[in-house]
Amino acid sequence: MRAVVLAAHGGLEVLVVREVPAPTPAPDEVRVAVQTTAVNRADVLQRMGLYPDPFPGPHEIPGLEYAGVVESVGARVAGRRPGDEVMGIVSGGGYAEFVCVHERQTVRVPRGVALGDAGALPEVFVTAWDALVVQGGLASGCSALVHAGGSGVGTAAIQLCRAVGARVIVTCSAPKRAACLALGAHAAVDHRTEDFVEVVRRETDGAGVDVVLDVVGGDYAARNVACLAPRGTIVQVGVMGGGDAAVPLGLLMRARGRLVGTVLRPRPLEEKIAISRRFEAEVVPLFESGALAPVIDRRYRLEEMADAHRRMEANENVGKIVIDVR
Secondary structure (H helix, E strand, O other): OEEEEEOOOOOHHHEEEEEOOOOOOOOOEEEEEEEEEEEOHHHHHHHOOOOOOOOOOOOOOOOOEEEEEEEEEOOOOOOOOOOOEEEEEOOOOOOEOEEEEEHHHOEEOOOOOOHHHHOOOHHHHHHHHHHHHHHOOOOOOOEEEEOOOOOHHHHHHHHHHHHHOOEEEEEEOHHHHHHHHHHOOOEEEEOOOOOHHHHHHHHOOOOOEEEEEEOOOOOHHHHHHHHEEEEEEEEEOOOOOOOOOOOOHHHHHHOOOEEEEOOOOOOOHHHHHHHHHHHHHHOHHHHHOOOOOOOEEEEEEHHHHHHHHHHHHHOOOOOEEEEEOO
């Protein structure tokens, strides 16, 4: 099969398309012929040697998500069969023509979503939904602050807030404000020229937000605490701005707030199966009703992976950078 393999760690030149052996499904796994995958910030970090695959294989193939068609099944598989259209998250290997996944970790592609677009869904919508709703407790009538609103996770989070009936304030760069507002953000803060703490206080009449979804970290940490409503939750899903931060614990205590750190990639199989099954039951129907939709910035072929990574590094994308594998 063709796959993008890391020849080393470093710049764009280490992304190499090679022929490698296709994986063989274990008894509980299905082999998926991948139609599309997508580029995530973690892939860029892995390429640079800063975020290794916790479950490495014989070749270092990045890629945290896929959408495709079940091509073959293991001996004990009962819930999937060849021809099923599925999508999902993986710890690595998505930049390839085939992936093997436990059958219960696969998620059916929503009716009405083209298979070619479904590769833009799993990583960002699972991340945003798990952070906001499962861990943050966001519900109708609540409010949220989402950083990097124009990113893949950000555009997913805006739609999820709208779908559950919550107000959402986002931070973003000025060129992405219109897109965030069009998706349903109630306010979009230019992170270069505006203070998001002041905007949150103004937009919530001083009450603060119930959930903060942060991919930045660094000096955002203290300001996130200042934005919290009583008993609010900060969910940290990334540290693009730095992993070391000063947190005003006294203020966090007075707010009776929570700071939750979370990642998807290194979770054990049982947890990934559980979140996949719940995502299929609770979130896939929202795509089928039209409440949610993939936001695709640009598409590239597998051979154009370096260009896709270059766009991600430039922070120019609004939504997902999709890779058409087939």
